[in-house]
Amino acid sequence: xHDLSVRFYLGAGxxxxxxxxxxxxxxxxxxxxxxxxxxxxxxxxxxxxxxxxRPPGRVDSGAISYNGIDLLKLxxxxxxxxxxxxxxxxxxxPMTSLNPVLxxxxxxxxxxxxxxxxxxxxxxxxxxxxxESMGIPEAEKRxxxxxxxxxxxxxxxxxxxxxxxxxxxxxxxxxxxTALDVITQSQILALLRELERKRNMTVILITHDLGIVxxxxxxxxxxxxxxxxxxxxxxxxxxxxxHPYTRGLLESTTxxxxxxxxxxxxxxxxxxxINPPTGCRFQPRCPVAQVRCSTxxxxxxxxxxxxxxxxxxxxxx
Amino acid sequence: MTNTYSKRLVAKxxxxxxxxxxxxxxxFAFFFLVALILAALFAxxxxxxxxxxxxxxxxxxxxxxSAILGTDYLGRDQLALLVFGARTSxxxxxxxxxxxxxxxxxxxxxxxxxxxRADGLIMRIADVFLTIPILPLILVIVAFASPNLxxxxxxxxxxxxxxxxxxxxxxxxxxMKREFIEIERVMGAxxxxxxxxxxLPNQLNSILVYASLSIPAVILTEASLEFxxxxxxxxxxxxxxxxxxxxxxxxxxxxxxxxxxAIFMTALSFYFVSEGLKEALNPxxxxxxxSLAVQVAERxx
Amino acid sequence: MLAIGAQLxxxxxxxxxxxxxxxxxxxxxxxxxxxxxxxxxxRTVKAVDHVSFRVxxxxxxxxxxxxxxxxxxxxxxxxxxxTPTSGRVLFxxxxxxxxxxxxxxxxxxxxxxxxxxxxxxxxxxxxxxxEIVREPMDIHKTDNSASRxxxxxxxxxxxxxxxxxxxxxxxxxxxxxxxxxxxxxxLTLRPKIVILDEPVSALDMSVRTQILNLLKDLQSEFDLTxxxxxxxxxxxxxxxxxxxVMYLGQIVExxxxxxxxxxxxxxxxxxxxxxxxIPDPSQRRSSPSSLRGSMxxxIDVPTGCRFHTRCPYxxxxxxQNEPQLREITKxxxxxxxxxxxxxxxxxxx
Numbered sequence: 001x002h003d004l005s006v007r008f009y010l011g012a013g014x015x016x017x018x019x020x021x022x023x024x025x026x027x028x029x030x031x032x033x034x035x036x037x038x039x040x041x042x043x044x045x046x047x048x049x050x051x052x053x054r055p056p057g058r059v060d061s062g063a064i065s066y067n068g069i070d071l072l073k074l075x076x077x078x079x080x081x082x083x084x085x086x087x088x089x090x091x092x093x094p095m096t097s098l099n100p101v102l103x104x105x106x107x108x109x110x111x112x113x114x115x116x117x118x119x120x121x122x123x124x125x126x127x128x129x130x131x132e133s134m135g136i137p138e139a140e141k142r143x144x145x146x147x148x149x150x151x152x153x154x155x156x157x158x159x160x161x162x163x164x165x166x167x168x169x170x171x172x173x174x175x176x177x178t179a180l181d182v183i184t185q186s187q188i189l190a191l192l193r194e195l196e197r198k199r200n201m202t203v204i205l206i207t208h209d210l211g212i213v214x215x216x217x218x219x220x221x222x223x224x225x226x227x228x229x230x231x232x233x234x235x236x237x238x239x240x241x242x243h244p245y246t247r248g249l250l251e252s253t254t255x256x257x258x259x260x261x262x263x264x265x266x267x268x269x270x271x272x273x274i275n276p277p278t279g280c281r282f283q284p285r286c287p288v289a290q291v292r293c294s295t296x297x298x299x300x301x302x303x304x305x306x307x308x309x310x311x312x313x314x315x316x317x
Numbered sequence: 318m319t320n321t322y323s324k325r326l327v328a329k330x331x332x333x334x335x336x337x338x339x340x341x342x343x344x345f346a347f348f349f350l351v352a353l354i355l356a357a358l359f360a361x362x363x364x365x366x367x368x369x370x371x372x373x374x375x376x377x378x379x380x381x382x383s384a385i386l387g388t389d390y391l392g393r394d395q396l397a398l399l400v401f402g403a404r405t406s407x408x409x410x411x412x413x414x415x416x417x418x419x420x421x422x423x424x425x426x427x428x429x430x431x432x433x434r435a436d437g438l439i440m441r442i443a444d445v446f447l448t449i450p451i452l453p454l455i456l457v458i459v460a461f462a463s464p465n466l467x468x469x470x471x472x473x474x475x476x477x478x479x480x481x482x483x484x485x486x487x488x489x490x491x492x493m494k495r496e497f498i499e500i501e502r503v504m505g506a507x508x509x510x511x512x513x514x515x516x517l518p519n520q521l522n523s524i525l526v527y528a529s530l531s532i533p534a535v536i537l538t539e540a541s542l543e544f545x546x547x548x549x550x551x552x553x554x555x556x557x558x559x560x561x562x563x564x565x566x567x568x569x570x571x572x573x574x575x576x577x578x579a580i581f582m583t584a585l586s587f588y589f590v591s592e593g594l595k596e597a598l599n600p601x602x603x604x605x606x607x608s609l610a611v612q613v614a615e616r617x618x
Numbered sequence: 619m620l621a622i623g624a625q626l627x628x629x630x631x632x633x634x635x636x637x638x639x640x641x642x643x644x645x646x647x648x649x650x651x652x653x654x655x656x657x658x659x660x661r662t663v664k665a666v667d668h669v670s671f672r673v674x675x676x677x678x679x680x681x682x683x684x685x686x687x688x689x690x691x692x693x694x695x696x697x698x699x700x701t702p703t704s705g706r707v708l709f710x711x712x713x714x715x716x717x718x719x720x721x722x723x724x725x726x727x728x729x730x731x732x733x734x735x736x737x738x739x740x741x742x743x744x745x746x747x748x749e750i751v752r753e754p755m756d757i758h759k760t761d762n763s764a765s766r767x768x769x770x771x772x773x774x775x776x777x778x779x780x781x782x783x784x785x786x787x788x789x790x791x792x793x794x795x796x797x798x799x800x801x802x803x804x805l806t807l808r809p810k811i812v813i814l815d816e817p818v819s820a821l822d823m824s825v826r827t828q829i830l831n832l833l834k835d836l837q838s839e840f841d842l843t844x845x846x847x848x849x850x851x852x853x854x855x856x857x858x859x860x861x862x863v864m865y866l867g868q869i870v871e872x873x874x875x876x877x878x879x880x881x882x883x884x885x886x887x888x889x890x891x892x893x894x895x896i897p898d899p900s901q902r903r904s905s906p907s908s909l910r911g912s913m914x915x916x917i918d919v920p921t922g923c924r925f926h927t928r929c930p931y932x933x934x935x936x937x938q939n940e941p942q943l944r945e946i947t948k949x950x951x952x953x954x955x956x957x958x959x960x961x962x963x964x965x966x967x
Contacts, residue, residue, distance in 0.1 A: 036822040036823055036824060037822055151912045151913075153912055154912070181684040181685065181849070181913070182684070182849070182851070182890055182893045182894055183684075183889060183890065183893045183909055184912065185893065185895075186892070186893035186895070189895070208822070208823060209895065210823075210897035211852075211894065211895030211896055211897045212895045213897075214895065214896065214897045214898055214899045214901075214902075215895045215896070215899075215902055234899045235899055235900075238897065238898060238899050248824065249823060249824065250897065252823065252824060252826075252827035253823065253827075253852070253897055254826075254827070254830070254850070254852035254853045254855065254856045255852050255855065255856075255896070255897070256851040256852040256855055256879065256891065256894045256896065257879075257894075257896050257898070257901070259855070259876075259879075260856060262831070262834075263827045263830070263831065263856065264827075265824070265827035265828040265830075265831055266824040266827075266828075267828070269792045269794055269795070269825065270792070270822060270824070270825075285824075495739055496734045496735075496736055496739040496740040497739065497740050497741055497742045499699060499734070499740075500732060500734065500740055500800075500803075501753075501757075502698075502699060503697045503698075503699065503727070503730070503731065503732050504727055504731070504753065504754045504757055505723070505724060505726075505727025505728070505757055505758065506753075506757050507757075510757065515742055518744045519742070519743065519744055
């Protein structure tokens with residue numbers, strides 16, 4: 001992704017959802033996008049998938065290069081072929097993403113019928129196989145059931161089965177476990193890791209939970225207010241965070257594995273995307289902000305191939 | 318203490334007026350209704366003499382300089398009749414509409430708040446009233462009591478409240494599930510407080526909308542009653558319409574048009590006023606109307 | 619002499635335990651469809667089943683569990699929004715669900731307050747911030763109008779809001795600010811105990827810690843006792859002194875925070891702790907949770923120990939008999955037949 005900017009043109013004003021975002025994802029290296037609400041992470045995912053609601057939203061600049069093709073330049077037809085076949089997405093709430101009046105097995109088979117053009121009977125058999133590989137017990141019997149007859153964790157597995165039906169190269173998972181309880185969450189995350197390994201697939205995991213990212217991903221992008229603030233390997237980000245926002249996040253996260261007397265919180269609130277702060281978006285809340293931070297937006301400074309930190313502090317490292 | 322209270326009231330009233338007047342339709346409608354009400358009040362002074370007296374030499378004259386809206390089948394000046402007729406329509410509108418709104422709102426609030434058996438009881442009573450058709454009811458009333466304005470108002474109000482009650486009840490039920498109502502109960506608020514300070518204000522939208530829709534309906538019901546000749550009240554728009562139908566063939570368009578137009582304008586005005594009220598009372602819309610720059614300046618603090 | 623002594627001890631105990639919940643049960647009757655009735659399907663939801671715990675003055679007790687475990691129902695029973703099917707809720711020694719006279723009831727309304735999960739939902743959208751924070755004083759008619767406004771401003775200041783926000787409406791504030799308003803409102807009448815039901819779950823991460831720290835500061839400033847209900851084990855570790863873990867309406871483990879995280883005994887607690895993702899890449903879990911199946915529905919509760927259908931250590935006894943909450947080590951209560959076997963001698967973290 002290079003210099004992507006996405007804005008929403010609403011009656012009340014222009015929402016700068018994503019601005020000048022650049023990052024790369026390597027094949028087979030699980031990638032995490034971490035951010036709070038308003039960070040632009042979901043908009044980024046939708047833009048990659050070509051699912052951005054075009055009337056209010058507009059891609060104002062940038063290019064998304066996938067296997068050498070610029071996704072943003074594709075026509076709707078072509079994008080639709082790629083979407084679902086090579087790039088698949090799993091959403092947060094399985095209840096609203098599954099059609100409540102269609103049988104589960106059929107919904108999975110439908111993906112296969114549309115993209116791979118195989119006849120219905122074959123598709124349904126494959127669907128059952130997929131369900132089994134996702135760890136759904138008694139798959140053959142359960143394929144005839146409806147979404148409401150499954151638990152949250154099972155539904156999410158069905159969503160993943162649907163997404164993986166066509167053997168995509170890239171899977172984008174947007175907060176896939178937020179609606180699930182902790183134990184089911186760990187099972188789904190383990191499932192994702194296993195699938196990555198077995199199918200030689202690349203997973204982009206979008207979440208707000210630093211713990212999930214630490215457990216599942218190899219490389220991380222930290223977003224804030226529509227900007228990519230820091231990108232790096234998982235070890236770098238957690239042991240040596242360069243950006244003050246990343247540092248602030250880590251310092252303010254509650255931990256179940258250690259006793260903390262007092263956490264340091266980031267003061268202030270997330271900025272208004274219609275009228276964001278000038279210069280660095282994080283500057284009003286930054287503990288080490290300098291004068292130029294409020295007037296000049298820092299470019300991403302990097303000291304190695306893929307990692308970077310969008311902060312004036314990182315200029316000389 | 319009373320000083321600050323009255324100051325606060327004045328400040329609230331003036332800001333309310335400012336918000337309300339932003340909606341030009343509502344403003345215009347408001348002035349129209351005020352004019353109508355004033356005209357109805359002072360009809361006697363505007364048109365002295367007995368306007369109901371037939372003037373057979375001037376039967377059914379089209380609009381002219383001496384009779385701006387023409388004359389009716391008895392030669393009476395239509396403008397005068399309309400203004401006097403406004404009295405009837407407005408009284409019925411406000412009284413019956415008010416009765417309907419008050420009874421319906423109270424019933425709905427009680428049903429929604431108390432739930433359970435109270436809810437069931439109130440709704441069954443409402444169902445009974447829903448099944449009573451107006452016309453036979455009026456006939457019954459006419460048979461037992463005199464067909465005066467009061468009874469007509471009563472009848473219309475009685476048949477109209479159940480629908481309002483339903484609307485208020487469903488809104489109340491939804492609100493009861495909201496957390497801020499639960500917190501009120503935790504804090505020890507009395508039922509009356511929750512009903513009137515929290516449930517009611519948060520439903521003003523629906524209540525106003527429904528009330529505004531019901532007033533035109535009330536006016537039309539009253540007009541139809543007159544039209545059907547069930548309650549010959551003195552002068553009213555419905556009655557004028559009624560009569561005009563018999564003379565339609567003769568091409569006396571002014572006899573039907575002006576009363577009809579009056580009904581239409583009044584109903585429409587009530588609707589616009591309620592829209593204006595809705596907007597003015599909605600705290601969420603309040604700020605959006607201020608300029609964007611002011612908003613930004615405020616937010617940055 | 620002895621009688622007076624015993625009475626003094628009893629009163630001391632009562633003063634110590636601000637809130638006491640004894641064998642609290644709340645069962646709901648569920649309407650069944652015709653087919654369900656013929657199949658003799660169960661019709662009672664045992665949302666809260668024989669729950670007992672105590673909250674001492676000045677401490678923070680946490681109740682942790684997944685959704686459906688009964689923690690929210692428990693808070694509603696304590697706040698008198700629901701009446702118990704059986705059992706008692708004692709506040710300062712008095713059963714709050716008994717028929718109370720007006721002054722006692724009014725007292726309870728002032729002393730027990732709450733902050734709920736949805737910041738916007740708990741504020742009346744038609745009231746300004748100032749009016750919202752004044753509400754408890756208006757309800758109980760404390761002081762007079764002028765000093766009420768004064769108190770409101772002081773409270774706004776105490777929770778980190780500016781005087782300028784006095785006239786704002788809830789929808790103009792951010793989630794964190796809305797929650798601050800809710801907290802200010804809860805503290806206006808200087809309650810003794812505040813029930814917090816997932817107070818930060820709906821907030822962004824950077825705001826979450828602000829609010830948690832605020833709650834901690836306010837606790838010492840206003841001498842408060844907290845009952846903190848949450849599903850997030852990391853938050854609970856930060857905030858609480860003692861913790862009760864709930865599963866399907868029952869408490870399965872109940873001990874000091876330190877003990878819970880360092881020496882968890884109940885298999886469910888251990889599974890939960892294993893499943894929490896730690897923000898530390900060097901501590902990666904290799905295998906997923908060892909729990910089988912998923913949480914049963916509260917309508918169809920398993921026999922014996924409710925957890926036995928998912929427990930990796932379940933034996934025959936677990937299916938037959940319901941375990942009781944008993945003290946395994948000092949101050950550490952567990953509801954499990956095999957509890958003694960799980961007591962580890964070596965602390966885990």
